[in-house]
Amino acid sequence: MNKGLAVVVGGSSGIGLATAARFAAEGCPVVVTGRNRDRLDQAVAQLRASAPGVSIGGIAVDARDPQLGEQLARHGELQHLVLAASGGSGAGPFSQVGADAVRDGFEAKTLAQWTALQSALPSLTDHASITFITAASARAALPGTAGLAAVNGALEAAVGPLAVELAPRRVNAVSPGVIDTPWWHGRMPAEARDAYFAQTARALPLGRVGQPEEVAHVVVALAMAEFVTGVVLPADGGAHLATGR
Ligand SMILES: NC(=O)c1ccc[n+]([C@@H]2O[C@H](COP(=O)([O-])OP(=O)(O)OC[C@H]3O[C@@H](n4cnc5c(N)ncnc54)[C@H](OP(=O)(O)O)[C@@H]3O)[C@@H](O)[C@H]2O)c1
Secondary structure: OOOOEEEEEEEOOHHHHHHHHHHHHOOOOOOEEOOHHHHHHHHHHHHHHHHHHHOOEEOOOOOOHHHHHHHHHHOEEEEEEEEOOOOOOOOOHHOOHHHHHHHHHHHHHHHHHHHHHHHHHHHHHEEEEEEEEEEOOOHHHHOOOHHHHHHHHHHHHHHHHHHOOOOOOOOEEEEEEEOOOHHHHHOOHHHHHHHHHHHHHHHHHOOOEEHHHHHHHHHHHHHHHHOOOOEEEEEOOOOOOOOOO
């Protein structure tokens, strides 16, 4: 049952792509989605090369587009659904983050993952796993992250009620800390990014930022854990702990 089809919404890069690779390594057929067709094609080629003989597909569609449901239905029954899509704004000092920025953050992440789950619902098996990818900002209580905490905290708050409402499907979330993915490479000059990673690492019990494969390991383990539902599992190097550093 666990080796059924795994769909990663937002699976053409970073944590989603690493998660898709991990599912494929476990022998699960995989479908990844993303908006940018070139990036998606590259991801599909990379996954096929790393897991010869495993069925790998790609769907180029926005997670918020109802067409996602129609396209997923063509792939048959779905055993694992991972919701990794994000983007949008919401970071910054509270006095400077206006309603439009927070609304954009909700649209790009909370509602993208929410809508994608609704689209996929008719294709999910009765015992499917559903895993949201949220963020440590939901609970880390760092200055400048109130908007991100609202966006990710909303998803984390939905995990419990969804785990009850959609049972016996299992609903969980993995909450990453700072992870070195292409997301950071597109947004910051290398020097500023390295400085931020070093500063973050110093404050963490594990003393470093994470790699996408490390989060993928947690996502797939949780998806395969047949007696676990309704949990939010940090994969953050200890960012959820108050270390006093
Ligand atoms: N990296 C970190 O430090 C970090 C920390 C905490 C939480 N997270 C969370 O982890 C998840 C993955 O982040 P990442 O760092 O791996 O980002 P990433 O490398 O930028 O990958 C994001 C993926 O989501 C897809 N995507 C974004 N918006 C989409 C939409 N509306 N519809 C469909 N696909 C969409 C992207 O492809 P297209 O752009 O082509 O659509 C891409 O495949 C996100 O939810 C992020 O908030 C990341």
